[in-house]
Amino acid sequence: MNLVVVSNRVARGKANEPMTGGLAAALLPVVENSGAIWVGSSGRVRDGFHKEPFAEIEALGSGALAMLDLPAAHYGGYYEGFANSALWPALHSRSDLIRTSQGDYLSYREVNAFMARALLRFRKTGTAFWVQDYHFLALGAELRELGVTEPIGFFLHTPWPTSSVIEGVPHHHELVEAMLAFDLIGFQTALDCDNFASYVREALGLVVQHDGVVISQHGRTRLAVFPIGIDAEKFASAAAKAVSHPDVSRLRRSLNGERLAIGVDRLDYSKGLVNRIHAFDRMWTMHPSLVRSVSLLQIATPSRGGIEAYGNLQSEVARLVSDVNGRHGEVDWTPIRYLNKGYGQAVLAGLYRTAQVGVVTPLHDGMNLVAKEYVAAQNPADPGVLVLSKFAGAANELDTALLVNPHDIDGMARVLAMALSMPLAERRMRHEAMMDKLRRHTIQDWFADFIRALQDIQSEGTTQAGSALWQRRATHSIARH
Numbered sequence: 001m002n003l004v005v006v007s008n009r010v011a012r013g014k015a016n017e018p019m020t021g022g023l024a025a026a027l028l029p030v031v032e033n034s035g036a037i038w039v040g041s042s043g044r045v046r047d048g049f050h051k052e053p054f055a056e057i058e059a060l061g062s063g064a065l066a067m068l069d070l071p072a073a074h075y076g077g078y079y080e081g082f083a084n085s086a087l088w089p090a091l092h093s094r095s096d097l098i099r100t101s102q103g104d105y106l107s108y109r110e111v112n113a114f115m116a117r118a119l120l121r122f123r124k125t126g127t128a129f130w131v132q133d134y135h136f137l138a139l140g141a142e143l144r145e146l147g148v149t150e151p152i153g154f155f156l157h158t159p160w161p162t163s164s165v166i167e168g169v170p171h172h173h174e175l176v177e178a179m180l181a182f183d184l185i186g187f188q189t190a191l192d193c194d195n196f197a198s199y200v201r202e203a204l205g206l207v208v209q210h211d212g213v214v215i216s217q218h219g220r221t222r223l224a225v226f227p228i229g230i231d232a233e234k235f236a237s238a239a240a241k242a243v244s245h246p247d248v249s250r251l252r253r254s255l256n257g258e259r260l261a262i263g264v265d266r267l268d269y270s271k272g273l274v275n276r277i278h279a280f281d282r283m284w285t286m287h288p289s290l291v292r293s294v295s296l297l298q299i300a301t302p303s304r305g306g307i308e309a310y311g312n313l314q315s316e317v318a319r320l321v322s323d324v325n326g327r328h329g330e331v332d333w334t335p336i337r338y339l340n341k342g343y344g345q346a347v348l349a350g351l352y353r354t355a356q357v358g359v360v361t362p363l364h365d366g367m368n369l370v371a372k373e374y375v376a377a378q379n380p381a382d383p384g385v386l387v388l389s390k391f392a393g394a395a396n397e398l399d400t401a402l403l404v405n406p407h408d409i410d411g412m413a414r415v416l417a418m419a420l421s422m423p424l425a426e427r428r429m430r431h432e433a434m435m436d437k438l439r440r441h442t443i444q445d446w447f448a449d450f451i452r453a454l455q456d457i458q459s460e461g462t463t464q465a466g467s468a469l470w471q472r473r474a475t476h477s478i479a480r481h
């Protein structure tokens with residue numbers, strides 16, 4: 001199968017360089033080995049987008065990476081406007097943060113249509129397309145309109161919330177209808193898949209069969225769950241090696257016997273940073289013996305800075321960190337070490353291994369690969385403890401982590417103190433159980449499972465390929481150009 005993978009953000013070959021977001025870092029090693037062509041945004045924009053799309057193409061493993069300049073007139077409306085100020089907040093159940101316009105939606109659709117046109121040049125006999133994430137919900141429909149008959153799969157890295165939340169997204173009906181042009185739609189968890197199926201039943205009035213197949217006017221779409229994993233063995237050995245990395249050894253030296261908790265997140269309201277810092281504040285207040293003996297290293301990589309909600313969050317977190325440090329700190333002790341920059345995977349692996357507690361407490365998260373990486377990075381003979389939000393997709397598999405409700409500040413403070421006093425035997429037992437699950441379901445398995453499901457659809461001859469419907473109907477009614 002000649003595979004074309006599409007995502008907004010792509011990663012450029014060097015695993016040791018800082019990367020934004022879980023998707024790009026997770027996809028890099030598997031795409032590299034698959035021989036696929038990975039197509040995404042170059043991060044640059046260009047005028048005159050109706051002309052031949054401009055792509056910078058370079059080798060990536062046995063395949064290639066194609067980075068497209070997106071249309072200047074529509075990039076802001078597409079990325080900041082609709083994808084990240086309508087879809088992202090809704091997908092993370094924060095409809096109160098939706099700020100978007102009709103213009104943003106039009107730009108989102110234009111960029112989806114632009115991407116579809118750009119993909120045609122990578123289409124050969126036997127091609128299958130695999131579209132990633134919420135930036136390209138309408139890409140399958142756009143490809144069908146251009147006459148693409150090959151299988152098209154889609155995987156959503158974020159949660160899919162309940163119908164009443166999705167109904168807060170302007171044009172939700174049209175978008176979900178367009179999504180049904182995909183042959184296969186993958187979700188991180190059964191809950192996400194069920195929520196989507198409920199919307200399809202209730203809002204679109206369609207039947208979802210017990211095998212997850214929806215028959216719409218476009219043809220058959222299969223809904224299924226593919227929880228994303230990591231390469232646990234590779235991460236574990238990177239962590240063992242990383243102890244000698246200068247950043248990691250400097251951190252170790254600076255601790256002077258003090259214990260460390262670590263949080264690593266994009267600076268995003270879905271990550272629960274404010275609640276987490278309140279929980280540490282409460283922990284130091286409730287357990288004065290932990291003052292000077294436990295600190296938090298919080299890495300919060302700035303993200304989507306042009307969006308007001310992110311700017312506000314950055315100021316709020318910075319203020320809160322400074323307040324907590326001001327109250328609990330000493331002349332020679334800083335409770336929270338707060339860093340606004342990204343680190344490469346190799347350094348992160350070493351930082352995770354240095355910390356006795358990993359704190360992953362999002363309010364909502366599709367999966368959260370930091371949770372999995374923290375576990376894989378531990379020394380099996382003396383592992384740290386993962387404190388994990390029950391609202392992260394990872395909690396389904398990592399059920400021997402200490403699961404918390406990120407809205408319950410007192411509860412989190414209690415669990416953090418419990419993590420710090422957990423006996424070695426219990427830490428090992430919990431860690432082994434989690435490692436076992438991580439080894440049994442790796443990122444390679446995730447990739448292979450999805451491709452197999454797409455191939456099955458192709459070999460059964462049940463793709464939406466060539467459906468005459470696609471020649472006849474326009475998938476959305478808005479005027480173009």
Ligand code: F6P
Nearest residue numbers: 009020021022023024133157158
């Ligand atoms: O679905 C999550 C995701 O696609 C991850 O890659 C990452 O957490 C984020 O969204 C990407 O954000 P951005 O590309 O806007 O920095």
